[in-house]
Structure formats: structure tokens, C-alpha cells
Amino acid sequence: MTTEPTGxxxxxxxxxxxxxxxxxxxxxxxxxxxVTLFLxxxxxxxxxxxxxxxxxxxxxxxxxxxxxxxxxICKDVDGEGRWYFASSAASGKGRDLAVNPGAALSFxxxxxxxxxxxxxxxxxxxxxxxxxxxLARPPASRAEGLVGHQSEPLDDLTELDRAFRVSYERVSADxxxxxxxxxxxxxxxxxxxxxxxxxxxxxxxxxxxxxxSAWTRQLLWP
Numbered sequence: 001m002t003t004e005p006t007g008x009x010x011x012x013x014x015x016x017x018x019x020x021x022x023x024x025x026x027x028x029x030x031x032x033x034x035v036t037l038f039l040x041x042x043x044x045x046x047x048x049x050x051x052x053x054x055x056x057x058x059x060x061x062x063x064x065x066x067x068x069x070x071x072x073i074c075k076d077v078d079g080e081g082r083w084y085f086a087s088s089a090a091s092g093k094g095r096d097l098a099v100n101p102g103a104a105l106s107f108x109x110x111x112x113x114x115x116x117x118x119x120x121x122x123x124x125x126x127x128x129x130x131x132x133x134x135l136a137r138p139p140a141s142r143a144e145g146l147v148g149h150q151s152e153p154l155d156d157l158t159e160l161d162r163a164f165r166v167s168y169e170r171v172s173a174d175x176x177x178x179x180x181x182x183x184x185x186x187x188x189x190x191x192x193x194x195x196x197x198x199x200x201x202x203x204x205x206x207x208x209x210x211x212x213s214a215w216t217r218q219l220l221w222p
Contacts, residue, residue, distance in 0.1 A: 004182040017198045022113045025196035027206045032216050034192035034208040035081055041114060041194070050109045053111075059104040060086055060096035060122075068092060073182065075133060081210065082186040083118055084125065086133050089183045091150040096123055103187055113197030122187040130184040135176065145179040193220070 005041035019183075023044060031037050045053040070093065076085040083105055087093050097103065101121040108115050124130065134145060135160040146167040147160075155158060170177055189210065196204040 005017070015220075018113045018197055019111055022197065022199070025114075025194070025204050025206075026205060026218075027219060030194075030217065033035075033081070034194070035077055035079060035191065036076060038116060039190070039193060041116065045112060045114070046144045046166065049113055050111050053107070053109060055107075056083075056085070057106045057108075057155050058093065059075065059095050059106075061102065062096050063099040065100075068096065074107075081189045081215075083189065083194075084184060084186050085122075086130070086182065086184045088148065088150055089181045090122070090148065094181070094183060097185065105187060115195040115197075117193040118157055118189045118191075120188045120190040122185045124185040125186040128184055129163075131178045133184040134178045134182040139168065139171050142177070142179070144172045145182055146170060146177070148179070148181070155217065 017104065042053060054074045056073050056074050057069050059067055059088045061067045065151045072085045072087065073084055077083050077173075085105075089095075089098070101123055102118070103122040106115065134142060136140040137145065141177045143164055144167070147163045149163075189208075191207060191209045193205060198204070203222040205222060206222055207218050208219070
């Protein structure tokens, strides 16, 4: 049996959770749709210097309901309430979404004690949009996408180095080359929750739920 490190529990409890000077959030003044509020919070996060504010955790589940999560970059958000991210359809997340499109996103901005949760089905946005996303990536990122084999066992890092060099040469020789399995996914939000932390633990939670072409709003207990 593994022995718990001495004082680990105390060390974890001693860590600071909330920053000084957290922004205020008045849910009564929130807009009618979650996209507008998301963009307001994102702009505030950028202005406050939040590191990688476009990074989000993407959670999926396979055909047996086993969950997986990883951090990806949010590529776009549109007025219809769709959040976009990209990956290879052959990756673990791509295989999950092929059998179970239900997915969840979460953004966490610790400098502001703000969290945003988004849930809904994620489906491919189409070949044209996927190709455009791939070609907008830097050369090294395109080379990495062409390598493939994501999440497969790797015997030696020299194999990765060799495969990457070959892919980079292909990208350099053909700038319009697109990885066949590269896919831009659009998650259509069915619900979006905004969470504003409070040092007194009087956290504010506001949930938007899709109602046809409109949205309903509801406060939640912390």
C-alpha cells in the first residue's frame, strides 16, 4: 500500500484558491444569450492577462460510457451557440465522438475565479471548414497533424523525430497538404453555465438552457 506523503493533506489545504480583486458579476444584468456573455468574459480575461484564455478542457465518453478529458484550444464561437475545436478523427476523442457525440467543455480562469461550462453534441463541421482550420495552423503543427498515430504506443522517441522530419518535409514541399483525418468539430451548446467564485464561498452560478431559437436563464445554488 502506498504511504501518503507526510503533510500532503495539509499542504493541499494550505494552497490559495481565490485571487485578490476578483471581478464582480451581476446575473440580473447578464445578456439574453450565453455567447454574448462568453465573449464579454473572454475579453476581460484577455485584458487581465489570463494565460491561454482560449484553452479549454474537452470531455468525451466512449461507447461504454468511459469518460476522457484533455485540454484543447477553442477555435471559434458563433452566434448560433456553437463552440469549435479540432483534432484528428482517428484520435481517442475523435473515436469517442463518432459513437457518442455528447461532449462537455470547461474554461477555468484562476486569475478571475471564473469558470464556464458548455455541454452539447459535437459533430464534424465539414471537410471545407476542417481543411481551412488545418491550413491555418503553423507549419510545425501541420507536420504534427500529418504524423498521425495519436495515442498509439511509441517504442522510442527517435521514431517520433524521424516521422516528424518526414512530415515537415511534406508540408514544406506542399503547403496546401491537408491531413485526411483532420476534423473541425462544432459543439452546439444545449446549456452553458457561468460560475463566478467568491472568497466567502457565495459563488454565483448562472445557467443558460436552449429553448428553440432562444435561451432561458436560471440561477443555481453554489
